[in-house]
Amino acid sequence: MCILQHDWIMADLKNLTLSSGAAASRYSGDEQVQFIPSGSHQVTIRSPPPSLHLENLNNVVHGGSQNNLHCSCNGTTSNGAAATVCTGGVLVRKVPNHSGASPGQGNKRPAVSLTHLPKRPPVDVEFKNLAYSVSEGRKRGYKTILKCVNGKFRSGELTAIMGPSGAGKSTLMNVLAGYKTSHLSGSVLINGKDRNLRRFRKMSCYIMQDDRLLPHLTVYEAMTVSANLKLGKDISATAKKVVIEEIIETLGLREASNTQTQSLSGGQRKRLSIALELVNNPPVMFFDEPTSGLDSSACFQCLSLLKSLSRGGRTIICTIHQPSARLFEMFDHLYLLAEGQCIYQGNVGGLVPFLSSMGLDCPSYHNPADYVMEVACGEHGECVHKLVMAVNNGKCNNYQHYQAGIAAAQAVSNDIAKESPQEQTKPEGTALIPNGVAKAGTTMINMPVSCTTSLLDSAESIEQKVGFPTSGLLQFWILLKRTFLSQIRDMTLTRVRLISHIIVGFLIGAIYYDIGNEASEVMSNAGCVFFTVMFLMFTAMMPTILTFPTEMSVFVREHLNYWYSVKSFYLARTLADLPFQMVYSIAYVVIVYFITSQPLEVERFLMYLNICVLTSLVAQSIGLLIGAAMSVESGVFIGPVMSVPIILFSGFFVNFNAVPKYLKFLSYVSYVRYGFEGAMISVYGYNRAKLKCSEYYCHFKSPTKFLEQMAMENAVYWIDVVALLGFLLVLRVVVYFVLKLKLRSLR
Ligand SMILES: Nc1ncnc2c1ncn2[C@@H]1O[C@H](COP(=O)(O)OP(=O)(O)OP(=O)(O)O)[C@@H](O)[C@H]1O
Ligand SMILES: [Mg+2]
Numbered sequence: 001m002c003i004l005q006h007d008w009i010m011a012d013l014k015n016l017t018l019s020s021g022a023a024a025s026r027y028s029g030d031e032q033v034q035f036i037p038s039g040s041h042q043v044t045i046r047s048p049p050p051s052l053h054l055e056n057l058n059n060v061v062h063g064g065s066q067n068n069l070h071c072s073c074n075g076t077t078s079n080g081a082a083a084t085v086c087t088g089g090v091l092v093r094k095v096p097n098h099s100g101a102s103p104g105q106g107n108k109r110p111a112v113s114l115t116h117l118p119k120r121p122p123v124d125v126e127f128k129n130l131a132y133s134v135s136e137g138r139k140r141g142y143k144t145i146l147k148c149v150n151g152k153f154r155s156g157e158l159t160a161i162m163g164p165s166g167a168g169k170s171t172l173m174n175v176l177a178g179y180k181t182s183h184l185s186g187s188v189l190i191n192g193k194d195r196n197l198r199r200f201r202k203m204s205c206y207i208m209q210d211d212r213l214l215p216h217l218t219v220y221e222a223m224t225v226s227a228n229l230k231l232g233k234d235i236s237a238t239a240k241k242v243v244i245e246e247i248i249e250t251l252g253l254r255e256a257s258n259t260q261t262q263s264l265s266g267g268q269r270k271r272l273s274i275a276l277e278l279v280n281n282p283p284v285m286f287f288d289e290p291t292s293g294l295d296s297s298a299c300f301q302c303l304s305l306l307k308s309l310s311r312g313g314r315t316i317i318c319t320i321h322q323p324s325a326r327l328f329e330m331f332d333h334l335y336l337l338a339e340g341q342c343i344y345q346g347n348v349g350g351l352v353p354f355l356s357s358m359g360l361d362c363p364s365y366h367n368p369a370d371y372v373m374e375v376a377c378g379e380h381g382e383c384v385h386k387l388v389m390a391v392n393n394g395k396c397n398n399y400q401h402y403q404a405g406i407a408a409a410q411a412v413s414n415d416i417a418k419e420s421p422q423e424q425t426k427p428e429g430t431a432l433i434p435n436g437v438a439k440a441g442t443t444m445i446n447m448p449v450s451c452t453t454s455l456l457d458s459a460e461s462i463e464q465k466v467g468f469p470t471s472g473l474l475q476f477w478i479l480l481k482r483t484f485l486s487q488i489r490d491m492t493l494t495r496v497r498l499i500s501h502i503i504v505g506f507l508i509g510a511i512y513y514d515i516g517n518e519a520s521e522v523m524s525n526a527g528c529v530f531f532t533v534m535f536l537m538f539t540a541m542m543p544t545i546l547t548f549p550t551e552m553s554v555f556v557r558e559h560l561n562y563w564y565s566v567k568s569f570y571l572a573r574t575l576a577d578l579p580f581q582m583v584y585s586i587a588y589v590v591i592v593y594f595i596t597s598q599p600l601e602v603e604r605f606l607m608y609l610n611i612c613v614l615t616s617l618v619a620q621s622i623g624l625l626i627g628a629a630m631s632v633e634s635g636v637f638i639g640p641v642m643s644v645p646i647i648l649f650s651g652f653f654v655n656f657n658a659v660p661k662y663l664k665f666l667s668y669v670s671y672v673r674y675g676f677e678g679a680m681i682s683v684y685g686y687n688r689a690k691l692k693c694s695e696y697y698c699h700f701k702s703p704t705k706f707l708e709q710m711a712m713e714n715a716v717y718w719i720d721v722v723a724l725l726g727f728l729l730v731l732r733v734v735v736y737f738v739l740k741l742k743l744r745s746l747r
């Protein structure tokens with residue numbers, strides 16, 4: 001593993017330069033510019049409000065918009081081309097339209113300095129003759145979604161994959177990200193070499209359209225987990241904190257850093273999803289519709305961020321539906337798909353001339369993005385085939401010069417990528433801002449880079465490079481703590497469940513009050529025992545069926561983005577649940593056992609408790625299995641339906657001896673039977689003394705006689721325990737393989 005030393009600058013805004021041509025005004029977070037109400041022109045800004053960060057980036061990246069800085073006076077301050085205007089209590093910093101860092105607009109500075117991020121080698125993603133099909137069932141055969149597409153997405157560029165709904169945008173992205181590998185032909189090349197899937201997945205990340213986040217973690221906690229998992233233990237906690245702080249600051253999440261993710265706004269959720277993946281600075285980032293669900297301002301912020309990331313030398317690829325003209329212009333590279341085929345690839349500026357050359361004239365003042373979508377949808381005649389042919393013949397390459405941005409973008413990425421080793425090993429106390437100027441007084445932290453150029457070399461030995469950033473044990477520990485925290489915060493999972501166990505416990509206690517030692521009430525007592533087993537079974541199984549699919553979706557995202565292994569996740573999930581489930585079961589059993597006057601013997605009580613806890617854990621495993629294998633909708637139906645035969649053959653409704661021979665095997669696979677039998681033996685077995693009879697005649701005065709009646713006279717408690725343990729073990733192992741299968745099926 002190569003170690004790169006890189007520069008750290010605590011606050012990116014300190015380095016933010018608003019520049020325009022020769023005149024540039026540098027904003028420093030430490031600087032104080034005094035603001036004097038009587039029309040003077042000095043302005044004081046001590047620390048930038050978090051909300052400003054992206055706006056500031058926006059202006060630098062894109063130019064052409066104004067920033068509002070709140071202040072308390074009127075006045076204007078001007079600094080060359082970049083002026084600060086303050087009117088009516090609002091300070092407005094004017095940034096001329098031509099002052100952006102947009103390529104070709106004369107600004108040579110990188111748009112944003114995400115200073116903590118290690119430098120990344122440029123990674124170009126190229127695909128040749130890519131065809132992808134899906135099976136539509138045995139009779140209908142295969143449906144081709146991508147039809148032999150070619151293209152190249154370069155580092156330092158913000159690439160948009162556009163096209164009508166169903167054109168294959170997400171599919172192309174999934175294929176390129178390595179999420180879809182079956183029924184795929186053609187090749188994906190990384191920097192000109194065949195893609196090694198495992199290594200590529202390690203150095204890329206995929207931010208999905210739906211933000212899959214654990215609802216009960218705060219932004220800061222989620223970031224901490226991400227940093228701990230993705231940066232490994234070689235980096236100190238302080239260094240990780242700096243990384244987290246800076247990303248939070250840069251993405252404008254400071255105000256929300258202590259907010260649980262379930263309470264975040266759509267834009268904040270999206271930014272958090274990006275922030276979580278930014279922690280280890282992957283050189284290739286895929287975004288599936290990052291702007292969907294966001295308002296125009298949030299869309300702009302989001303794309304500005306992506307653009308600034310691309311300027312940091314990353315390859316940013318995103319799908320987008322119908323961008324406004326303003327957003328459309330922000331992209332460096334366009335890849336247009338229609339019916340699974342490419343109808344244009346190249347610069348944004350070249351699109352309109354290319355379409356014109358094909359006889360498709362985009363009307364003046366019409367958003368080219370809208371127009372090309374109309375073309376792709378066939379609103380201007382059947383021209384998709386014509387465009388596909390033109391692209392295949394290389395005609396769109398003639399229009400690349402319409403945008404001069406690529407060269408500038410490339411220059412930025414190359415600058416970063418080619419930074420000399422001497423610069424990267426500057427002594428502590430100096431740091432490099434991305435344009436290579438040393439800045440004194442900032443700290444520099446050695447950071448082993450988990451993804452280096454060597455990752456790109458597919459001929460290298462896999463063993464050394466394919467591992468996760470952290471050891472399995474550490475992953476397990478981090479995930480265990482996170483799952484525990486999530487569960488504790490989840491009201492429904494913890495408090496409501498505990499309260500319901502206590503309330504139902506008292507209710508059952510009241511119904512079956514004091515019947516445990518009563519010979520005339522043995523049947524009712526058997527009902528009480530059976531209900532206990534049933535209650536624990538359902539309360540353990542159903543919440544798991546409901547909650548596990550959500551956790552699964554987060555797990556899929558994180559695992560596919562190479563955060564941790566299936567093993568670590570599953571072990572942590574399994575163990576984190578145990579204490580909760582045990583506490584609920586114990587609370588219920590203790591209440592019911594004593595109110596219903598079951599035998600007051602420690603041994604019997606512990607036997608009873610043990611069998612009840614085991615039954616609930618087996619039921620929970622079934623919940624995990626159903627939750628892992630199917631959706632919530634199917635699970636809430638399948639769970640109870642599957643339980644019906646299990647309950648039927650438990651030995652309470654139908655005596656074991658009365659079950660027809662050919663159905664007897666069902667009794668053996670009914671885990672409730674072992675639970676019920678074990679609980680009955682704990683209460684009535686092992687030569688319990690005769691019960692008291694408060695009526696004239698009690699048929700079941702002898703507990704043994706009652707067990708005979710229930711066909712449990714030969715039952716052995718430990719066999720029931722071993723059977724339940726066996727169920728528990730087998731089910732948990734099966735769930736693990738179902739998780740693995742599920743991951744494979746997603747490909
Ligand atoms: N598993 C599948 N089985 C059958 N058809 C599929 C499957 N997956 C995708 N498709 C089809 O492939 C086509 C492309 O899907 P994809 O999700 O890539 O579209 P998209 O361009 O991302 O659309 P949108 O903009 O609506 O997200 C669609 O027609 C879709 O119905
Ligand atoms: Mg899609």
